Amino acid sequence: MKISTMAVIMAMTDEAKPFIEALELKKLACGLGDALPMEVYTGSVEGANLIVVVGGKDQRFGVDNVATQPATLSAYLAIEQFKPDLLINAGTAGGFKAKGAEIGDVYIGSGAIRFHDRRIPIPGFDGYGVGSYKTPDVDKVAEVLGLKKGVVSTGNSLDMTPEDQRMIEANQGAVKEMEAAAIAWVAELYDIPLVALKAITDLVDTDTPTQDEFMQNLKFASERLQKKLTDAVHCFAGEGIA
Amino acid sequence: MKISTMAVIMAMTDEAKPFIEALELKKLACGLGDALPMEVYTGSVEGANLIVVVGGKDQRFGVDNVATQPATLSAYLAIEQFKPDLLINAGTAGGFKAKGAEIGDVYIGSGAIRFHDRRIPIPGFDGYGVGSYKTPDVDKVAEVLGLKKGVVSTGNSLDMTPEDQRMIEANQGAVKEMEAAAIAWVAELYDIPLVALKAITDLVDTDTPTQDEFMQNLKFASERLQKKLTDAVHCFAGEGIA
Numbered sequence: 001m002k003i004s005t006m007a008v009i010m011a012m013t014d015e016a017k018p019f020i021e022a023l024e025l026k027k028l029a030c031g032l033g034d035a036l037p038m039e040v041y042t043g044s045v046e047g048a049n050l051i052v053v054v055g056g057k058d059q060r061f062g063v064d065n066v067a068t069q070p071a072t073l074s075a076y077l078a079i080e081q082f083k084p085d086l087l088i089n090a091g092t093a094g095g096f097k098a099k100g101a102e103i104g105d106v107y108i109g110s111g112a113i114r115f116h117d118r119r120i121p122i123p124g125f126d127g128y129g130v131g132s133y134k135t136p137d138v139d140k141v142a143e144v145l146g147l148k149k150g151v152v153s154t155g156n157s158l159d160m161t162p163e164d165q166r167m168i169e170a171n172q173g174a175v176k177e178m179e180a181a182a183i184a185w186v187a188e189l190y191d192i193p194l195v196a197l198k199a200i201t202d203l204v205d206t207d208t209p210t211q212d213e214f215m216q217n218l219k220f221a222s223e224r225l226q227k228k229l230t231d232a233v234h235c236f237a238g239e240g241i242a
Numbered sequence: 243m244k245i246s247t248m249a250v251i252m253a254m255t256d257e258a259k260p261f262i263e264a265l266e267l268k269k270l271a272c273g274l275g276d277a278l279p280m281e282v283y284t285g286s287v288e289g290a291n292l293i294v295v296v297g298g299k300d301q302r303f304g305v306d307n308v309a310t311q312p313a314t315l316s317a318y319l320a321i322e323q324f325k326p327d328l329l330i331n332a333g334t335a336g337g338f339k340a341k342g343a344e345i346g347d348v349y350i351g352s353g354a355i356r357f358h359d360r361r362i363p364i365p366g367f368d369g370y371g372v373g374s375y376k377t378p379d380v381d382k383v384a385e386v387l388g389l390k391k392g393v394v395s396t397g398n399s400l401d402m403t404p405e406d407q408r409m410i411e412a413n414q415g416a417v418k419e420m421e422a423a424a425i426a427w428v429a430e431l432y433d434i435p436l437v438a439l440k441a442i443t444d445l446v447d448t449d450t451p452t453q454d455e456f457m458q459n460l461k462f463a464s465e466r467l468q469k470k471l472t473d474a475v476h477c478f479a480g481e482g483i484a
Binding site: 215 | 275277278279300301302303304305306307308309310311314315318322357359360361362363364366367369370371397398399400401403405424427428430431432451453456457
């Protein structure tokens with residue numbers, strides 16, 4: 001499929017800044033609406049329109065609007081306002097040493113995108129809770145760009161409780177992050193393919209507390225993410241997506 | 243404050259049906275947009291416009307769109323499309339025997355509405371994760387309508403892990419449910435008061451599995467909810483909210 005408009009959804013300013021600067025994107029003054037904190041940047045890549053929506057800051061706490069609620073709204077508004085034919089959710093994430101992840105690796109969502117913190121043990125609701133949103137065929141782009149592939153597993157917390165861990169294992173999750181499944185739910189409603197691109201800041205199955213490793217590696221991982229995301233948007237704009 | 247338009251956000255059809263029937267609300271054919279599963283019902287109460295947004299069904303799983311992602315979108319669209327001056331999130335919830343809750347009790351959110359499943363142990367992000375959205379002064383309406391008052395605590399799961407329990411205790415949560423804090427986040431962005439009205443289907447601090455008690459008491463609690471919600475919309479339409 002040839003791509004005419006790509007919308008990239010990113011939660012954190014620090015994750016997005018290297019990419020916005022590298023592609024010299026311009027900030028849209030109106031954002032997504034006066035009441036909303038999201039920031040919008042636009043540009044073009046090989047003839048395709050490129051939109052980046054960043055979550056912006058929480059008014060009271062002054063921190064980035066992470067987790068699934070802002071991501072849901074960003075995805076919905078990116079779709080309604082810019083009519084993209086491809087969504088990309090780019091950001092940082094936790095990886096698993098046991099699955100061969102290293103700090104700075106960039107994964108592309110493959111197989112499925114699932115929730116690990118929506119446990120609803122009633123028939124039908126259990127499957128709905130996990131979601132298991134499909135991913136496009138990313139084998140070729142993963143090979144060309146040197147990306148690791150894996151199931152992305154989403155929850156609203158940075159830490160990992162034993163129950164989260166059990167669910168991530170059941171999800172066959174290789175990447176643990178906080179937004180992708182919410183965006184995938186909206187993408188499914190509109191039947192728009194979603195590519196998840198996640199750079200590893202921390203290894204969640206080691207003894208170092210996630211928050212320490214995350215803060216320490218955020219800049220490095222965001223630079224790595226920028227390079228692969230730049231390659232990816234060029235690839236999608238030029239060759240499209242399967 | 244005199245109310246001219248109230249928007250009631252409800253996740254489940256079974257929760258909403260008694261209220262929609264009792265007030266003879268009419269279904270809006272266009273809903274919230276072609277791609278979206280939400281259903282919209284409209285009517286009027288004592289001269290005020292009444293809008294009810296119900297989450298609708300998931301296409302793949304055939305179950306109600308519960309949890310915080312659909313609730314976020316319902317709240318946003320209810321606000322943008324109908325410009326309410328009061329939001330009400332009505333539904334069923336878990337209560338705590340230790341706090342004196344009984345099946346069928348209807349609580350009104352008082353003190354705060356908080357998340358218990360967004361654990362982000364980084365300064366600033368920790369407070370953002372919990373949210374602590376303010377509630378309007380509901381003392382009078384609680385007294386007039388015979389409602390219990392308490393902090394509403396929101397998470398994306400029906401069950402309660404030890405970590406959830408610890409967070410709910412830290413939240414001083416009296417009501418455990420799955421949507422209110424997401425709606426409260428959107429309400430705060432638009433500076434619209436949010437009243438949470440929650441009927442207790444199950445006592446989460448007893449040995450009976452939540453899902454069994456929930457299914458068993460859903461109809462009874464939804465009938466109880468209908469009565470109190472009907473009283474509440476009449477009260478708000480007539481006397482307004484502090």
